[in-house]
Amino acid sequence: MVRRIETIGNEVIFSFEGQPVNARAGDSVxxxxxxxxxxxxxxxxxxxxxxxxxxxxxxxxxxxxxVDGVPNRQACMTEVRHxxxxxxxxAVVEVRS
Amino acid sequence: MTIPxxxxxxxxxxxxxxxxxxxxxxxxxxxxxxxxxxGDLALRASRGNFGLVWVQSKGDGMHDYARWTRSSADxxxxxxxxxxxxxxxxxxxxxxxxMHLCLSEQELExxxxxxxxxxxxxxxxxxxxxxxxxKQVADMLPQIGPDVVGGSxxxxxxxxxxxxxxxxxxxxxxxxxxxxxxxxxxxxIERDGDGYSVTTVKGVFRAGKLVLAAGHGNSALGxxxxxxxxxxxxxxxxxxxxxxxxxxxxxxHAVRQTEExxxxxxxxxxxxxxxxxxxxxxxxxxxxxxxxxxxxxKNLRVVRSWGAVRVLSPDxxxxxxxxxxxxxxxxxxxxxxxxxxxxxxxxxAPMISAGQLAPELDTFSARRFHGQTH
Numbered sequence: 001m002v003r004r005i006e007t008i009g010n011e012v013i014f015s016f017e018g019q020p021v022n023a024r025a026g027d028s029v030x031x032x033x034x035x036x037x038x039x040x041x042x043x044x045x046x047x048x049x050x051x052x053x054x055x056x057x058x059x060x061x062x063x064x065x066x067v068d069g070v071p072n073r074q075a076c077m078t079e080v081r082h083x084x085x086x087x088x089x090x091a092v093v094e095v096r097s
Numbered sequence: 098m099t100i101p102x103x104x105x106x107x108x109x110x111x112x113x114x115x116x117x118x119x120x121x122x123x124x125x126x127x128x129x130x131x132x133x134x135x136g137d138l139a140l141r142a143s144r145g146n147f148g149l150v151w152v153q154s155k156g157d158g159m160h161d162y163a164r165w166t167r168s169s170a171d172x173x174x175x176x177x178x179x180x181x182x183x184x185x186x187x188x189x190x191x192x193x194x195x196m197h198l199c200l201s202e203q204e205l206e207x208x209x210x211x212x213x214x215x216x217x218x219x220x221x222x223x224x225x226x227x228x229x230x231x232k233q234v235a236d237m238l239p240q241i242g243p244d245v246v247g248g249s250x251x252x253x254x255x256x257x258x259x260x261x262x263x264x265x266x267x268x269x270x271x272x273x274x275x276x277x278x279x280x281x282x283x284x285x286i287e288r289d290g291d292g293y294s295v296t297t298v299k300g301v302f303r304a305g306k307l308v309l310a311a312g313h314g315n316s317a318l319g320x321x322x323x324x325x326x327x328x329x330x331x332x333x334x335x336x337x338x339x340x341x342x343x344x345x346x347x348x349x350h351a352v353r354q355t356e357e358x359x360x361x362x363x364x365x366x367x368x369x370x371x372x373x374x375x376x377x378x379x380x381x382x383x384x385x386x387x388x389x390x391x392x393x394x395k396n397l398r399v400v401r402s403w404g405a406v407r408v409l410s411p412d413x414x415x416x417x418x419x420x421x422x423x424x425x426x427x428x429x430x431x432x433x434x435x436x437x438x439x440x441x442x443x444x445x446a447p448m449i450s451a452g453q454l455a456p457e458l459d460t461f462s463a464r465r466f467h468g469q470t471h
Contacts, residue, residue: 045340045358061400064339072339072398092342092358097240097393 002034014084023080030056030063030075033086041065041075042089064089102276105131107449108295108304110283110318113143114259114434115441116310117266121180122446123308124273131302132270133281133295135314140371142312143434145405146259147335147363148355149348150436151195153226153251157211160218161460162414166433167225169440170253176439177257183272186265188257189356193347195254196234198390200244208249226251240344242392248349256348258355259435266438278302283311286321293322293426306425308449312408313371315416315430323422326430327466331407332367334379336387338397345391352387352394360397362387373404407432410466417445417461419454427454428463 009024016033023032030053033041039052041063054062056076063075066087075086105128109120112134120130152170156163170192177190199205209228226249234248235241270277278299285296292305307322309315319326340358348354351364365379380402388395408430410416415431427449431437448454 093340095341095344095393096396 002037004035012080012082014080014082014086016086017088021086025080027080028056028076029065029067029073029078029080029084029086032080033075040088045092102129102131103300103302105129105276105302105304107131107306107308108133108293108302109308109310110295111135111310111312111314112267112277112279113139113141113310113312114146114263114266114438115143115312115429115431116308117143117263117270118434118438118441119308119310119429119446119449120275121266121269121273122442123450124270124275125442126447126450128275128450130270130275131304132275132277133283133297133299133302134277134279135282135311136280138282139311140313140373140406142405142408142432143259143263145333145335145373145403146435147333147361148256148259148353148435149195149350150190150192150255150257151251151350151433152253152436153195153197153249154211154350155433155436156414157214158412159414159460161457163215163219165415165440165457165461166436167219167253168444169437170255172443173255173257173439176443180262180265180269184265184268186261186268188262188265190255190257192253192255194250194252195256195348195350196229196238197249197251197350198234198241198245199247199249200386200389202246205247205249212249225253237346238349238391240391240393242389244389254348256353257435262435262438266442283314283318286318288423291425293423306449306452307423307427309426309428310430312430313406315428319428322426322428323420324418324426324428324463325467326416326418326428326463327411328430329409329411330369330371331409331432332365332369332372332404333363333407334365334367334375334383334404335361335363335402336380336383336399337361337401338394339400341397344393349390351383352390359400360394362394371406373406375402375404410463412465415461416463417454417458418463425452 040050041052054060058077067073071093109116109132112132155166281297281299293307294303315326338360345354420426
């Protein structure tokens, strides 16, 4: 089980799939979700199987989520902000014209 | 790992797309081949390729090159199918035709003149491109922006994944009982009986024939077997976006969508020596031009970028040559490692195997850069 090694930073509340998540200022979205036990961030568009954090450093592109309506954001490279609306990504992304 | 045998029928120096295609072709003729690859310190043009199998725009100044390119495009479907049957690896090859998009009337006029010239010389056997007006282009690619005035459509054009092609060729070489040795930069080439021995940091290898396919490395290796191979570097930079649902029905000269959904954006031509750096001004130029071709690209995030160095001869056309002083030693150079992979595996390799390049390749000798006296 993942646990925080320290709890410095002010509390920040954002939402994942419409549910409130308590995080700490300075957390990445990936770290904040991992800290509360959420590991399923998207479904593979090829196999449909669950995907989540892997490298935690911006290299693997496995932790893609939708953030405030923008798809394919790397959860590990996105800092939490109060009121952020994070969604699990489950379909192929259509490019908007 | 098994230690590769020290003797083979042919040694191929260079494990990129050119060397691997020739090696796979030779192995299919029953030869045992050892591929000596320098390793990741090499310039690795084959890892930076855009992935077009492109006929239009090739060979305006050398019609044999137009015909050679067309031959390769014609056998690409069979080549790709065979590679997949043998290795299970798909090259993601598709041949929907390809579009060169024009942003000005002058550019379109140049393409029209080129198309006429190519058709006059090669007829139906060659170039096969048609000039389309804006509406005709929009019928095929509805997402073009208002700045696109027309385009040149080549029905023989297509695209493939350079990395899957390279992986497939390496798997095919192994499947046919030949060997690939990495980290084997060449120190020395010497005559050895009626063949050659090549000294590398991984030991000495011996073979009856020798193929130099080391990209820019051929300039240094050529003189060891009596060949003068003049080459110049030209950098190209590529941007890659996030993956999205398929929306491009065909590749264009500067933008294509891969099987995985990523958009590749490229087509810079820079004289910056052997640098492979990504640079912001060029990346920004590439991106803004791409957004004029397809404005919806503005909504995509770029996730990767890289630079790679093309292997160009002084006139830009390939070099194929057997050494006169060192029979059985061949030099193979080109910058279209993907487009010509099929020709290298299925047309060139049999000639090398037979010890003689066909007369149709005479014009590709590097002697064209040295006057007629040689």
